[in-house]
Amino acid sequence: MFYREAGDFSTTYAEDSQTFPIKFDRYRYYLVLVVAFGIIPFLINDYWANAVFVPFLIYAIAAIGLNILTGYCGQVSLGTGAFMAVGAYACYKLMTGFPDIPIAIHILISGGITAAVVTLFGLPSLRIKGFYLAVATLAAQFFLVWLFNKVPWFYNYSASGQISAPERSMFGIIFTGPNTEAWAKYLICLVFVTFAAIVARNLTRGSVGRSWMAIRDMDIAAEIIGVNPLKAKLTAFAVSGFFVGIAGALFFSVYLGAAEVGESFGIDKSFLVLFMIIIGGLGSIFGSFAGAAFMVLLPVFLKNVFVGWLGWPTDLAAHLQFIVSGGLIVVFLIMEPHGLAQLWRLAKEKLRIWPFPH
Amino acid sequence: MNAMAGNYVTADGRQIGGVVMEMKNITLRFGGVVAIKDISFDIHEGEIRAIIGPNGAGKSSMLNVISGFYHPQEGEVWFRGSKRPPMKPYEVAQQGVARTFQNIALFEGMSVLDNVMTGRLTHMKSGLFSQAVWKGKAEAEEIENRRKVEEIIDFLEIQNIRKTPVGRLPYGLKKRVELARALAAEPKLLLLDEPMAGMNVEEKEDMSRFILDVNDEFGTTIALIEHDMGVVMDLSDRVVVMDYGKKIGDGTPDEVRNNQEVIDAYLGVAHD
Numbered sequence: 001m002f003y004r005e006a007g008d009f010s011t012t013y014a015e016d017s018q019t020f021p022i023k024f025d026r027y028r029y030y031l032v033l034v035v036a037f038g039i040i041p042f043l044i045n046d047y048w049a050n051a052v053f054v055p056f057l058i059y060a061i062a063a064i065g066l067n068i069l070t071g072y073c074g075q076v077s078l079g080t081g082a083f084m085a086v087g088a089y090a091c092y093k094l095m096t097g098f099p100d101i102p103i104a105i106h107i108l109i110s111g112g113i114t115a116a117v118v119t120l121f122g123l124p125s126l127r128i129k130g131f132y133l134a135v136a137t138l139a140a141q142f143f144l145v146w147l148f149n150k151v152p153w154f155y156n157y158s159a160s161g162q163i164s165a166p167e168r169s170m171f172g173i174i175f176t177g178p179n180t181e182a183w184a185k186y187l188i189c190l191v192f193v194t195f196a197a198i199v200a201r202n203l204t205r206g207s208v209g210r211s212w213m214a215i216r217d218m219d220i221a222a223e224i225i226g227v228n229p230l231k232a233k234l235t236a237f238a239v240s241g242f243f244v245g246i247a248g249a250l251f252f253s254v255y256l257g258a259a260e261v262g263e264s265f266g267i268d269k270s271f272l273v274l275f276m277i278i279i280g281g282l283g284s285i286f287g288s289f290a291g292a293a294f295m296v297l298l299p300v301f302l303k304n305v306f307v308g309w310l311g312w313p314t315d316l317a318a319h320l321q322f323i324v325s326g327g328l329i330v331v332f333l334i335m336e337p338h339g340l341a342q343l344w345r346l347a348k349e350k351l352r353i354w355p356f357p358h
Numbered sequence: 359m360n361a362m363a364g365n366y367v368t369a370d371g372r373q374i375g376g377v378v379m380e381m382k383n384i385t386l387r388f389g390g391v392v393a394i395k396d397i398s399f400d401i402h403e404g405e406i407r408a409i410i411g412p413n414g415a416g417k418s419s420m421l422n423v424i425s426g427f428y429h430p431q432e433g434e435v436w437f438r439g440s441k442r443p444p445m446k447p448y449e450v451a452q453q454g455v456a457r458t459f460q461n462i463a464l465f466e467g468m469s470v471l472d473n474v475m476t477g478r479l480t481h482m483k484s485g486l487f488s489q490a491v492w493k494g495k496a497e498a499e500e501i502e503n504r505r506k507v508e509e510i511i512d513f514l515e516i517q518n519i520r521k522t523p524v525g526r527l528p529y530g531l532k533k534r535v536e537l538a539r540a541l542a543a544e545p546k547l548l549l550l551d552e553p554m555a556g557m558n559v560e561e562k563e564d565m566s567r568f569i570l571d572v573n574d575e576f577g578t579t580i581a582l583i584e585h586d587m588g589v590v591m592d593l594s595d596r597v598v599v600m601d602y603g604k605k606i607g608d609g610t611p612d613e614v615r616n617n618q619e620v621i622d623a624y625l626g627v628a629h630d
Contacts, residue, residue: 208486210468221463
């Protein structure tokens with residue numbers, strides 16, 4: 001009953017095109033920000049950070065990145081895992097090469113490097129579409145993983161072939177390495193996810209976003225009304241790569257601490273992020289968060305139910321967890337092919353008129 | 359009357375300007391099929407120019423040549439006084455040619471407002487970084503263009519559906535939204551590919567009124583393809599008639615109506 005646009009008049013075009021036009025929505029958004037920045041950092045412990053919040057936030061960034069490419073611009077990519085690896089290895093080389101520069105700058109530069117690499121692998125999209133493009137990005141996935149394994153320079157000639165994040169701090173707070181506190185991990189991811197979401201929202205509501213969506217919905221018509229397909233597709237690849245690279249850099253430096261490319265950034269990562277945006281909702285920033293939450297929280301939740309409550313053996317629980325989450329995804333896609341974001345939209349439609357039926 | 363060379367005054371007293379677009383000896387082939395054979399005609403500023411002909415005459419191909427989608431093997435396209443080099447469709451759009459499609463080509467996943475806003479992409483210049491920041495240049499540009507778009511939305515009387523996803527609209531409204539998107543570009547030349555296809559009489563009347571109003575209010579030069587002869591004869595100042603890729607008639611509606619070749623093409627002739 002608070003969820004009303006009645007009496008909430010937009011008198012300028014700026015007001016009309018803002019992200020949360022309904023007052024209740026706007027306040028809810030501020031509340032989420034206050035809780036996320038002001039309350040959770042004081043309550044968080046290692047378990048909640050490592051099992052829930054940090055992976056959720058990092059995957060949300062990756063999902064926003066892929067959603068820009070696939071959900072907004074309609075270009076399917078199966079190379080997300082490898083593109084995250086580019087971010088991770090770029091970050092590793094920067095961290096070890098320039099130890100004095102703050103980690104946040106390294107992460108941003110890693111995003112930039114990934115953007116360049118992804119743009120390069122996006123070039124085939126000018127000629128090929130759909131499944132064929134997916135296969136081309138799949139080639140990128142295998143090629144990059146092979147490259148990071150094959151060339152020792154990328155892992156600084158370490159004997160194990162692994163990369164491990166050295167300890168780095170900013171403002172006297174340690175953000176990477178084994179001595180990082182839970183709240184610091186959480187906070188750095190939160191700052192980047194907020195940044196990613198705001199930038200993504202700004203890009204998708206303006207002319208750049210419209211040219212992406214025009215390409216997605218009907219590329220021939222888009223070209224006829226003046227969208228340069230080369231520019232639109234490559235900017236989508238670049239922006240997507242930037243976010244995916246940031247996610248990869250955070251995933252390695254803050255979350256994992258040590259990584260081996262085939263294991264941490266394999267094809268299963270590509271599919272995981274793709275599932276996130278399909279389940280969350282293609283072409284929706286909120287959907288990226290919802291999908292990341294679903295895919296990160298569901299296994300944790302199921303494990304707690306099977307092992308914690310029911311007391312089943314862990315190996316049985318692990319297998320059941322795959323079966324149940326796989327089944328849920330299938331059921332979900334049949335029930336609501338437009339994802340959690342669509343459910344959210346429907347719920348809001350209903351809420352607008354609640355408690356009346358019409 | 360043969361005032362093709364320069365300005366002229368129409369039957370209803372409108373002053374028509376100089377040549378905007380001129381097609382010179384256009385020939386377009388697909389492999390062995392000749393879609394357009396050595397056709398020349400021009401379009402003057404401010405006029406409504408119709409291209410008619412039986413099915414398969416090459417009308418849509420001609421429109422596609424104008425909008426840069428097809429590149430003719432022979433002939434020249436002159437636009438606003440200079441010869442146009444072979445161009446990509448988006449470059450043609452940036453020069454000020456907008457069009458609608460025979461089968462509606464709207465962006466189904468976007469709202470009416472967003473669809474019409476895409477029509478202004480050629481006018482929106484702010485870069486990726488200022489878009490990412492949004493506040494300042496990008497927002498100012500967005501609002502300025504939104505104002506223009508709202509004028510067109512008002513003009514075409516689609517205010518009440520501006521936030522509706524295009525996929526939910528009925529056919530007639532979709533056609534109107536597509537016209538709005540093309541108009542939003544403030545084109546120098548507007549191409550309409552069968553704007554009234556599949557409409558009932560009432561919708562056709564509405565659309566005809568809009569086309570006349572657009573021409574009258576904004577002075578937009580319009581080239582249209584249409585099958586409804588009544589509409590064509592009423593709306594257009596001059597008509598090009600095509601048949602099997604050739605031009606068989608060119609002139610005012612009255613001239614075309616009385617042209618024996620045109621009558622033969624439409625009604626058929628006895629082959630003996």
